[in-house]
Amino acid sequence: MLLYFRLLNESLFFAINALKNNRLRTLLSLLGxxxxxxxxxxVLSAVDSMDRKIKTDLSGIDRNMIYLFNYPFGPxxxxxxxxxxxxxxxxxxxxxxxxxxxAIDKISFNLFTSSENIKYGANTVNDxxxxxxxxxxxxxxxxxxxxxxxxxxxxxxxxxxxxxLGHEVAVNLFGGEEPIGKYxxxxxxxxxxxxxxxxxxxxxxxxxxxxxxxxxxxxxxxVFGDNTLRAxxxxxxxxxxxxxxxxFKGELIQKLRAFRGIKPSEENNFFVNIIAGxxxxxxxxIGQMNVVGWIISGFSLLVGGFGIAxxxxxxxxxxxxxxxxQKSLGAKNRFILFQFLFEAVILSLxxxxxxxxxxxxxxxxxxxxxxxxxxxSFANIVIGTSLAVFIGLLSGILPAISASKLDPVEAIRTxx
Numbered sequence: 427m428l429l430y431f432r433l434l435n436e437s438l439f440f441a442i443n444a445l446k447n448n449r450l451r452t453l454l455s456l457l458g459x460x461x462x463x464x465x466x467x468x469v470l471s472a473v474d475s476m477d478r479k480i481k482t483d484l485s486g487i488d489r490n491m492i493y494l495f496n497y498p499f500g501p502x503x504x505x506x507x508x509x510x511x512x513x514x515x516x517x518x519x520x521x522x523x524x525x526x527x528x529a530i531d532k533i534s535f536n537l538f539t540s541s542e543n544i545k546y547g548a549n550t551v552n553d554x555x556x557x558x559x560x561x562x563x564x565x566x567x568x569x570x571x572x573x574x575x576x577x578x579x580x581x582x583x584x585x586x587x588x589x590x591l592g593h594e595v596a597v598n599l600f601g602g603e604e605p606i607g608k609y610x611x612x613x614x615x616x617x618x619x620x621x622x623x624x625x626x627x628x629x630x631x632x633x634x635x636x637x638x639x640x641x642x643x644x645x646x647x648x649v650f651g652d653n654t655l656r657a658x659x660x661x662x663x664x665x666x667x668x669x670x671x672x673x674f675k676g677e678l679i680q681k682l683r684a685f686r687g688i689k690p691s692e693e694n695n696f697f698v699n700i701i702a703g704x705x706x707x708x709x710x711x712i713g714q715m716n717v718v719g720w721i722i723s724g725f726s727l728l729v730g731g732f733g734i735a736x737x738x739x740x741x742x743x744x745x746x747x748x749x750x751x752q753k754s755l756g757a758k759n760r761f762i763l764f765q766f767l768f769e770a771v772i773l774s775l776x777x778x779x780x781x782x783x784x785x786x787x788x789x790x791x792x793x794x795x796x797x798x799x800x801x802x803s804f805a806n807i808v809i810g811t812s813l814a815v816f817i818g819l820l821s822g823i824l825p826a827i828s829a830s831k832l833d834p835v836e837a838i839r840t841x842x
Contacts (some may be wrong), residue, residue, distance in 0.1 A: 452737060452773070458730025459777030459817055460784075466720060466727070467785045467802070467810045473715050475800045488701040490671050491566060494678065495660035499699040512695045513686075517647065520560075520661045522685050529674050532683075533663035534563040536614045544639060545611040546599040554595055556612070558646035558657070566662050569635065574606040574621035577642060580618075580707050582622035585644035589617040593625040594636035613649060617641065629743050636830055671700065727813065730777060731821040738825035749829055763830040769816055770822020778814025782807060 455797060493499065496512035520535040531589060537558040544551050561582040563569070573596075578586045596605045596619075605619045626635045643659075650656055665674040675698050682696060742749070749762055785802055791802040 444664070456730070456733065456773065456777035456780075458733045459727065459774050459814065460781040462724070462727030462730045462817075463781030463810050463814055464784050465722060465781075466813065467782055467806050468788065469720075469722075470716065470809065471785060471800065471802050472791060472804045473712050474726045474803060475798070477709075477712050478801065479798065489700075490669075490674075491662065491680070491701045492675070493660055493662055493699040493701075494682070494696065495658065495699075496696055497658075499510065502697070504693070507719050515659050515661050515696065516652065517643075517659070519682060519685055519840055523661065523663070523678065523681060526598060527681055529665050529677065529678060531662065531664050531666040532562045533563050534560045534566055536563060536660050536662055537646055537657040538645050538660060539646070539658075544595065544599065549599050551595050551598045551638075554592075557638055557640045558643035560641060560643055561661075563640065563662065566664065567635075568622040569640075570626075572622050572624040574619070576621050576640070581685040582642045582644060584586065585642050585648045586722045587615065587617045587645060588620045588642065590621040590623065590640040592623050592634070592636045592638045594634075594761075595639055596622040612641070615649070625741040639800070669670060671702070675700065727817055731817050732775075734774050734777075734818060734821035735825060737773060738766060738822050738829075742766065742829045743767065746832065747830075747838055749832050750834045750836070753832070753834035754838065759830040762832075763826045766826035766829050767819060767822050770826070771818035774818030774821070775811070775813045778810055778817075782810045785810075 447548075495515050497509060498504075504510065517535055520533065524530065524533050537555055539558060541553040542556050546555050557563070560583075561577060561579045564571075564576040569590075571590075572593060574590075576590055577586065580586075581588050589612065591599070591605065592611075599605070599610065600608065605622055608619050609616045610619060611617070623635050645659070665671065678698055679694060683694065686693065686695070753762065782802070789800040789802045792798065
């Protein structure tokens with residue numbers, strides 16, 4: 427064990443000398459390892475942070491929640507031209523499913539529509555995402571009320587002119603003024619503010635609720651009609667706990683096919699999009715991003731490995747005489763081998779640690795500047811350190827072997 431401590435001490439000494447005496451050469455050689463480790467750890471950290479953010483954003487949403495409408499969330503075997511001809515879901519279909527599918531826990535009739543401006547007195551907020559929906563969207567979207575309340579079933583069914591504002595919308599419109607009970611203007615009409623959502627912050631999955639406003643979908647239908655081109659209707663629902671999701675999906679398809687009068691030989695003209703399937707697609711995308719990051723960063727690591735190998739070959743040549751003296755004094759081949767291997771690993775670790783330090787600095791800056799927690803996890807630090815050690819071993823093995831096999835007499839004579 428003392429031998430290895432001695433080897434480590436000598437290798438550290440020679441590595442530091444290499445850094446001091448050949449600063450430019452060493453810097454250029456280590457740059458590849460630094461860039462490679464930086465690229466890989468930066469990509470892994472970014473993807474991990476994004477994955478963590480997505481899971482946090484969706485933590486309150488049921489994975490079995492379903493979006494039923496005329497478009498798929500992901501790739502589909504149905505040609506796009508045929509999808510474009512599919513009929514939109516209707517309020518009548520929502521009402522039919524609500525009354526005839528006993529396994530439904532919550533259900534809402536929503537409309538995807540364009541952004542609008544909302545006014546209060548002289549203040550105007552622009553490009554606000556308007557979400558016409560029925561009352562149960564509060565539970566389905568896991569909405570957290572900061573002030574007031576959400577509109578109830580009675581207001582939803584009757585199409586009352588009430589509105590629930592996102593936190594940022596309310597702040598920009600009212601400042602420090604109490605918003606509940608005040609009137610705002612939307613679509614040139616007057617709405618009573620009944621609630622304000624809690625601040626959500628930036629989200630990685632969809633638009634933040636801070637810049638949204640919820641109104642009754644019945645009110646929207648009364649103003650613009652059911653056949654308006656301004657909006658795409660969607661039925662959002664989730665089953666009761668303990669219900670098999672595939673059986674539930676099958677029942678939904680059966681009921682809607684029967685309501686639409688679709689023949690057994692005909693394909694569905696709607697899509698049942700389950701959130702869990704979309705999350706799997708997101709996981710696949712994140713996995714692909716990791717693979718691409720590894721491939722791109724691998725080239726930098728390859729260049730860095732060649733750089734370390736170059737330093738070690740030069741180091742062997744410069745210390746040929748010293749190697750000969752060490753061997754003539756009884757140093758075994760493995761002592762010389764381990765000496766140069768340790769030196770290669772230490773040099774590679776220098777580059778790797780610099781790369782991880784850069785990632786840590788960027789993580790700190792991004793977390794402070796943006797409303798996004800960029801995390802350099804312990805697992806990624808271990809991966810970066812392990813990669814640096816591996817690159818050091820891989821690039822140092824050939825120079826170390828060549829040094830260990832030198833003849834002591836020839837080494838001393840060549841070195842002189």
